[in-house]
Amino acid sequence: MKKINLFWFRRDLRLTDNAGLFHALKEGLPVLPIFIFDAEILDDLVDKRDARVEFIRNVLQEIHQELLALGSTLDVRFGKPAEVWEKLTTEYDIAQVFTNHDYEPYAIQRDEAIAQHLNSQGIAFKTFKDHVIFEKLEIVKKDGTPYTVFTPYSRKWKEKLLSDLGNVAEHHCSNSTYLQAFPSEKYLENFLKTTAKKIPTLEDIGFKPSAIAFPPKVVAQKTIKDYGENRDFPARNGTSKLGVHFRFGTISIREKARKASLLNDTYLNELIWRDFYAMILANFPHVVGNAFRAKYEAVPWREAEEDFECWCQGKTGYPLVDAGMRELLTTGYMHNRVRMVVASFLTKHLLIDWRRGEAWFAQKLLDFDLASNNGGWQWAAGCGTDAAPYFRIFNPSSQLKKFDKDLSYVKKWVPEYGTTAYPPPMVEHKFARERCLQVYKMALNS
DNA sequence: TTTTGAGTTGTTCGA
């Protein structure tokens, strides 16, 4: 049996500028890329029309086509990773396994177990940074501990990006070595030449097609350039909609950060937010399931099943909230500004546990990312890292007036708005606001 | 150690 190296695709589904893949290919031994549909995750998905699973399947098919053209193949498995790796180590004579870092608690545990198994077989398990620009402890305060406030973190982040450029007059973020591509595409001939494997269909892994449309990888330069002016208006096409591609690694974060650093600082900041929350998750894994600030666990959330259902279905009687929730249900996407409005409404107006909103987003969002979703929800609820005083409560009516004045976004998703078919507000704003202030105050003072 | 300044995205009230 021929000795080979394996590259394990996870959240980095691309053949270009892929750190782990680059390191695997340039070793010289033939590389076989693999992907595992994780039964531990997929078996828990109740809705078998999951757009994310479909997205991954489509991308794997594309990658497979590219590999076929090179005389290679993609080996796609279904099962529990530990069991799949038991098999792989008996089927192939593996020298080393390459993959990219994954910072979610489940993934960290999984990778530790796999690394142990591989090492016991004399196989090296090599992992690389690829998903973020700076990871866990690369940006820290002077005392070496991680930041928990965004602005000083972002300043340090940008400083570090420039730190390798010295005093060159024309120096610019985009030239930083931290944003340089890993040219994995230069070594494509090093993929293992072998007969084609079959890529499982959606049905093979127990799923069905969704009705969700996937946003393109390409964004108009103008969109990024004008991002700062347009991004808050949900009716405008002002955001990149690249979330899903960052989530699955179908585009390179370094490539986009390079562009952002040239085009628009507000957009670059959004990419830094992504690094920030990935860093928070890596350093404070208790945020999964728990408030970052423990004392906020004292807030007595309302059970309110019916209220929660109204929120999920977009029937709150607040048009901007309902438009957002319906956009989510229909498209698997929601505009960023509206995400804040609906999150504030659920946690502050309805006093429903942020974890339930987080879980609903996790189920519905095509671009769902554990770190960013959790960070956003904790921010909205006021229990997260950054200073968002709990008495800052979004007024869904003034948000509508500010950001969708002519109602074009609302009319698109809530066509019955303004007719008798549209329900009255499920809770009066002034009442809800005062109730929230009182409940939080009580909880935090006890 | 203490102090100082500042903190993604807000709202309301009264002049």
Add this chain to the structure above:
DNA sequence: GTCGAACAACTCAAA
């Protein structure tokens, strides 16, 4: 309609 202060008083980061 616009503007600035008050909201209520916290926490972090750095000097």
